[in-house]
Amino acid sequence: MFCIGFGQDSHKFADNGKALVLGGVVFTGQRGFVAHSDGDVVLHALFNALSGAIGGESIGYYFPDKEESNRNRDSKEFITFALSLVEEKGFKIGNIDINIEAAQPKITPRAVEMKQALSDLLSIKFEQIAIKATSGEGLTAFGRGEGVQVLVSVLLEKIIS
Numbered sequence: 001m002f003c004i005g006f007g008q009d010s011h012k013f014a015d016n017g018k019a020l021v022l023g024g025v026v027f028t029g030q031r032g033f034v035a036h037s038d039g040d041v042v043l044h045a046l047f048n049a050l051s052g053a054i055g056g057e058s059i060g061y062y063f064p065d066k067e068e069s070n071r072n073r074d075s076k077e078f079i080t081f082a083l084s085l086v087e088e089k090g091f092k093i094g095n096i097d098i099n100i101e102a103a104q105p106k107i108t109p110r111a112v113e114m115k116q117a118l119s120d121l122l123s124i125k126f127e128q129i130a131i132k133a134t135s136g137e138g139l140t141a142f143g144r145g146e147g148v149q150v151l152v153s154v155l156l157e158k159i160i161s
């Protein structure tokens, strides 16, 4: 059996001294996000896709903004949790397709690094992950460089019934 999941998240840039982290990769010299956690919008959208594929809830349900323990938290910990839910239900990841809308930073030059970081985090092959980026052509808040939006689809395969 296969299950598909779809996730979305977006964050707004701010001059708050936070580092910009996307897919576990730090982009130096860039503004970070308004976020309670580290604001890794790629990992948050991925969380929502993984959770959605197994009929779960969005990230805020498991890791509320109001909880002090989640302040500046490394989003990789959220993904480790999502992965445990996926494995408990007897699934493994088939493939992940990540789509990023951002005028800045430029994603494509760092996409290989991001895929490597994600394949390490998820214990899957580099080839199972796609990262595509669009500048947004100035049409949306993301396309005007005010923040970043990420859309992710995930396919899960049932290995234990």
Ligand SMILES: [Zn+2]
Pocket (backbone or CB within 6 Å): 009, 010, 011, 039, 040, 041, 044
């Ligand atoms: Zn988020």
